[in-house]
Amino acid sequence: MANRIAWHCHGFDDFTPRALYQALQLRDQVFVVEQQSIYGDVDGVDTHCLHLSGRDDAGRLLAYARLIAPGEKYPDAAAIGRVVVAPEARGQGMGKALMAQAVAQCRAHYPGQPIMLSAQVEASALYSAFGFEPVSAPYDDGGILHVDMRRG
Known part of the structure; x- marks a missing residue:
């Protein structure tokens, strides 16, 4: 990756209006427009999540995921969702970096x-x-085949 990535994990109430707009815009750009998946992205879960973002030195949002506490989506597990990398940041290891950060943040916030x-x-x-x-x-989710996956 050419630029250094700054990772930030925070609750919903810590979003600035601009940062929230950028996260929703990236999710819409990739999941709805690019992948042509019609689903309710704004599903009421965001207000109960932690939000992980990766920004470059210019402050551009290049990677995002939401982290969901145990009991919110799955009764006995935390969850990682809305994993997305901006098109211009693909092919540079950003997906792996995002997942490494997401797993580490889940481990830190929801130990064990x-x-x-x-x-x-x-x-x-x-x-x-x-x-x-x-x-x-x-299974089909918004016109795209998905599979549930678990890590102990």
Whole structure:
């Protein structure tokens, strides 16, 4: 990666209006427009999550994920969701850096808890490299095949 990435993890109330807009804009750009997945992105979960962002030296949002506490989505596990890398930052190891940060933040904020995620099937190898294993059959979510994955 050409630029240094600054990682920041915070609660919903710590978003500035601009930073919240940028996160929602990136999610929309990739999941809805690029991947043509029609689903309710603003699902009421964001207000109960931690939000992880990676920004370059110019302050551009290049990577984002939300971290969900145990009991919010899964009864016995934390969750990582809305994992997204900006198109201009792909092919530089940003996805791996984002996942390393997401797992580390889950471990720090939810120690000893398993972690779940709903992976796009095409990206499941990335998650497997971080110790996630499939725990469901593939299923359609917004027109894209997903599989639930879990890491102990």
